[in-house]
Amino acid sequence: MLLTITTTASPATDLGFLLHKHPGRVQGFSQSFGTATVFYPEAGDGRCTAALMLEVDPIALVRSRGKGSPDFSLSQYVNDRPYAASSLLAVALGDVFRTARAGRCKARPELPGQALPLELRLPALPCRGGPDLARRLFEPLGWEVEAQALPLDEGFPEWGESRYVGLTLRGATRLADALNHLYVLLPVLDDGKHYWIAPDEVDKLIRAGEGWLGGHPERGLIARRYLGRRWSLARTALARLAELGDETEEELEPAVAEEAPAEETAADELATALAEAHADGVHGTAPQGAEVSGGALVEGVRAPETAAEVAGTEGSEPQGKSLSVRRREAVLAKLEELGAVSVIDLGCGQGELVGALLARPRFARVAGMDVSSMALTIAARKLRLDRMPDAKRARLTLFQGALTYTDKRLKGYDAAVLMEVIEHVDPPRLTALERVVFGHARPAHVLVTTPNIEHNVRYEFLTGLRHPDHRFEWARAEFAAWATRVAAEHGYHVAFEPVGDDDPEVGPPTQMGVFTRDQRS
Numbered sequence: 001m002l003l004t005i006t007t008t009a010s011p012a013t014d015l016g017f018l019l020h021k022h023p024g025r026v027q028g029f030s031q032s033f034g035t036a037t038v039f040y041p042e043a044g045d046g047r048c049t050a051a052l053m054l055e056v057d058p059i060a061l062v063r064s065r066g067k068g069s070p071d072f073s074l075s076q077y078v079n080d081r082p083y084a085a086s087s088l089l090a091v092a093l094g095d096v097f098r099t100a101r102a103g104r105c106k107a108r109p110e111l112p113g114q115a116l117p118l119e120l121r122l123p124a125l126p127c128r129g130g131p132d133l134a135r136r137l138f139e140p141l142g143w144e145v146e147a148q149a150l151p152l153d154e155g156f157p158e159w160g161e162s163r164y165v166g167l168t169l170r171g172a173t174r175l176a177d178a179l180n181h182l183y184v185l186l187p188v189l190d191d192g193k194h195y196w197i198a199p200d201e202v203d204k205l206i207r208a209g210e211g212w213l214g215g216h217p218e219r220g221l222i223a224r225r226y227l228g229r230r231w232s233l234a235r236t237a238l239a240r241l242a243e244l245g246d247e248t249e250e251e252l253e254p255a256v257a258e259e260a261p262a263e264e265t266a267a268d269e270l271a272t273a274l275a276e277a278h279a280d281g282v283h284g285t286a287p288q289g290a291e292v293s294g295g296a297l298v299e300g301v302r303a304p305e306t307a308a309e310v311a312g313t314e315g316s317e318p319q320g321k322s323l324s325v326r327r328r329e330a331v332l333a334k335l336e337e338l339g340a341v342s343v344i345d346l347g348c349g350q351g352e353l354v355g356a357l358l359a360r361p362r363f364a365r366v367a368g369m370d371v372s373s374m375a376l377t378i379a380a381r382k383l384r385l386d387r388m389p390d391a392k393r394a395r396l397t398l399f400q401g402a403l404t405y406t407d408k409r410l411k412g413y414d415a416a417v418l419m420e421v422i423e424h425v426d427p428p429r430l431t432a433l434e435r436v437v438f439g440h441a442r443p444a445h446v447l448v449t450t451p452n453i454e455h456n457v458r459y460e461f462l463t464g465l466r467h468p469d470h471r472f473e474w475a476r477a478e479f480a481a482w483a484t485r486v487a488a489e490h491g492y493h494v495a496f497e498p499v500g501d502d503d504p505e506v507g508p509p510t511q512m513g514v515f516t517r518d519q520r521s
Contacts, residue, residue, distance in 0.1 A: 001085045003052045006119040012048035017108045018175045019050055019100050029096050036092040054092045084164060085125045087187035094183050103176035118178055120169040127165045128191040134167055136218055137185050144170040180208045188225040197228040202237045214241040323500050327510050328353055330499045331417055331447055338445050340415035347421035351379030367397040376400060404432040410441035418448045423470045438490035446515040452476055454506040476507050483513040491518045
């Protein structure tokens with residue numbers, strides 16, 4: 001694989017000072033997966049080109065992945081890695097041009113701060129999203145982008161285009177910025193990394209993205225792909241960018257929760273989502289003065305999406321509404337129908353339902369409780385709590401708590417909502433949750449939504465449960481049996497409603513139980 005960097009600044013050979021590589025020498029650098037070579041095809045006062053060529057040793061690459069790799073197929077040895085730019089080239093670039101990326105030059109300290117006319121060429125680059133994605137990523141950074149899809153076979157044009165593009169970038173910028181753009185965006189375009197993604201990748205992304213990533217319109221996609229679709233790491237990275245002042249909170253959060261682009265297939269998204277642990281499974285601490293009910297804290301944080309929703313396979317209408325949107329709309333409609341004026345969202349997550357409740361003045365008091373302090377912090381940012389008008393702010397309460405602890409702050413609401421929460425609770429802890437919500441808080445109404453496992457057969461790529469943190473998923477009869485028992489034990493009666501398209505064979509994707517307290521109890 002090959003990268004060329006060309007400048008026409010005068011004298012153009014200053015490029016050698018910036019890269020810390022002499023134009024008159026060919027230099028090789030050993031990598032764990034092959035050899036990187038830097039050489040200069042041309043070096044004159046008017047024009048200078050530096051080339052980084054990476055020769056990949058497929059056997060060394062397999063060995064570097066460690067003994068735990070589950071893939072023993074021939075594709076480990078026969079693939080496109082020696083020929084197409086990818087995370088391998090990004091790693092080599094980061095190593096070979098480390099000082100240049102940092103913007104340092106002892107011999108000519110004034111050079112790194114100067115914008116140079118540059119041309120970067122990558123003859124073959126895997127790009128899941130095609131030329132359009134390459135333009136979306138590089139044009140906001142000031143580059144003139146020439147991206148051309150490469151044919152599968154020039155001799156057979158009827159076969160169509162491949163997933164590779166030939167990419168040329170032209171613009172005037174600091175060389176350090178240009179190298180950092182490539183370091184971050186090459187694996188984003190390829191949408192894959194050859195090595196295990198650890199939490200320290202967030203630090204690498206923040207450092208390489210300093211000054212440009214926070215304001216990039218595709219920062220959510222960049223963070224998600226660069227961090228291997230590890231949702232918790234992507235949220236952490238974007239939150240840190242906001243704290244650094246690179247972006248305002250209201251622009252940050254939509255990027256965190258953005259839908260997967262159309263070119264990202266359901267199969268790929270689902271495979272990634274099912275492989276990840278639940279991002280918000282954080283043990284909290286008991287609120288001061290809280291009474292323990294049933295033992296351990298519940299990791300009852302609502303996940304940002306179920307695996308099927310991440311994959312784009314779960315319950316959508318012709319209008320394109322996702323199941324999560326339809327679920328929220330169903331809960332809001334039912335709360336209005338019940339005449340609730342004060343509502344508490346138990347396991348509020350990042351505050352989607354809380355925000356929707358605040359947008360409707362009829363709900364005079366709105367509360368959100370979650371076991372995860374990080375989720376509450378993100379919710380506060382999304383709701384723009386620090387800039388919220390006083391009248392609206394007076395209606396809202398956010399606090400940390402757990403559903404296995406009795407807490408006086410849970411009392412006094414017309415309705416409580418547990419939307420996609422109970423399936424994240426270990427079955428032995430359900431009794432504690434029941435006691436806290438229905439026995440201690442005792443709102444007039446409780447709305448509970450949970451996945452209908454019978455409907456899972458309608459998701460083509462789904463195997464197992466819809467989310468890796470789900471402790472269980474119930475069929476309609478199982479949910480009805482649980483809800484009927486809880487209602488009888490605590491003085492409620494319950495009705496059931498479908499959410500999403502009600503399939504005549506397997507029922508709706510989500511089932512909702514509406515509990516109403518018996519006034520005689």
